């Protein structure tokens with residue numbers, strides 16, 4: 001009897017594990033509101049997390065101006081802690097305007113995690129704000145507003161510290177500012193150090209993988225830095 005119970009517990013454990021690690025061909029992390037079918041979409045934003053875990057809070061949060069997440073199409077997953085996906089399985093991974101919200105240390109963990117999720121020859125495609133573009137615009141702007149414009153466009157710094165209760169939602173719900181920014185040279189060096197090959201600057205819609213068109217959004221690529229790379233074939 002004890003043996004049967006042990007076996008049941010063991011198989012339940014195996015099933016839980018199989019459920020916990022999803023077999024995903026196409027992974028998007030930091031998806032925000034963009035969660036097309038056919039992709040395994042992940043996010044970890046606190047407002048999304050609350051809506052997913054406590055559906056009864058959704059209406060109140062949306063009424064207060066928080067985004068209305070399509071929670072059924074998104075799973076909870078933090079790319080720096082590890083997404084609940086099988087390793088060595090994915091054909092492609094995409095992220096749009098996520099990496100600049102990570103510290104440098106988190107970025108390095110995230111990129112290595114992505115490398116692990118991909119099968120040999122799998123593609124990693126990303127778009128981030130282009131620090132070089134923003135810095136060039138700043139240097140060629142002779143007006144007294146140049147510095148403020150740069151800080152705003154780069155989403156760096158804080159105009160003022162949020163105070164009192166008004167600041168609370170921001171402190172709890174948001175990492176909205178950029179923590180580390182990238183130009184092509186720096187980003188491609190990091191990707192190479194994580195093991196990626198065939199690193200190239202990408203333009204919207206130029207991938208050999210047609211499924212990226214399902215997650216790419218033109219407004220997120222304008223004046224931004226797109227990069228695509230491959231995992232080494234196994």
Ligand SMILES: C[S@@+](CC[C@H](N)C(=O)[O-])C[C@H]1O[C@@H](n2cnc3c(N)ncnc32)[C@H](O)[C@@H]1O
Nearest residue numbers: 030031032043044045077078079080096097098
């Ligand atoms: C600026 S939004 C971009 C949303 C969407 N990808 C887009 O391009 O509009 C950044 C998103 O990344 C998510 N994010 C930040 N850090 C993350 C992490 N470590 N793992 C997964 N998602 C993360 C945030 O919750 C947020 O939804």
